[in-house]
Amino acid sequence: MTTSGTRAAHRPSRKQWVIEAATELFATQSPDEVTVADIAARAEMTSAAVYYHFSSKDQVLAAAMRAFAAALREQLEAITQAHEPGSDIGASVTTLLAWMGEYRSAATVFFVSSAGMSQDAEALRQESRTELLQELVRLIRKARASVSDAEAAVIGLGLLALLETAAISQVRGDDVYRSLGHRSFVREVGDLAERITDPAT
Numbered sequence: 001m002t003t004s005g006t007r008a009a010h011r012p013s014r015k016q017w018v019i020e021a022a023t024e025l026f027a028t029q030s031p032d033e034v035t036v037a038d039i040a041a042r043a044e045m046t047s048a049a050v051y052y053h054f055s056s057k058d059q060v061l062a063a064a065m066r067a068f069a070a071a072l073r074e075q076l077e078a079i080t081q082a083h084e085p086g087s088d089i090g091a092s093v094t095t096l097l098a099w100m101g102e103y104r105s106a107a108t109v110f111f112v113s114s115a116g117m118s119q120d121a122e123a124l125r126q127e128s129r130t131e132l133l134q135e136l137v138r139l140i141r142k143a144r145a146s147v148s149d150a151e152a153a154v155i156g157l158g159l160l161a162l163l164e165t166a167a168i169s170q171v172r173g174d175d176v177y178r179s180l181g182h183r184s185f186v187r188e189v190g191d192l193a194e195r196i197t198d199p200a201t
Helices: 014-028 036-042 047-053 057-082 090-102 104-113 119-143 149-172 175-180 182-197
Strands: none
Touching (some): 036 047, 057 090, 057 119, 090 149, 090 182, 119 149, 149 175, 149 182, 175 182
16 A cells, blocks of 8 residues: 555556555545546556456445555554553554554545445445454553453444544544644544543553
């Protein structure tokens, strides 16, 4: 996944070009308004070349969402792996939020643009939420070894809701995000993650 429209020197596959071009378009326009011809033009290829890789625009959207979900899960797994047992969880949460900020277009498509687009998109998002929740529970267990299974599950749900809400606020640049400013927003998210994880803090 790249952060901008510039292509990497190693020349990603034409299929990846289609996904990246579509992601940039879906991030700024409703997927309903984007056509295969638009995606082809953005990817600098013909519509026929797009159809060679994908049977429909919805399939491109699903592929873009799937790529982001996989990358997000891998990032959270790496953060969990690096987390020092017993240490605060706020920094890990803000690290993940910062990563999502680097991939703003893909995060916008996953959390905002694709919402309500199709049953497939919602199923994919739900599958991703389940995987993220499982990984968040692992992270919580590293941060608080004494937590019960039930507590870890509830705390994980709280952190997942916080991450999703914060990601949406960040990519939209909504009133809360703009009024706090980026640094204060991220700090508040980290502090709230700490309070969710350990209410005594």
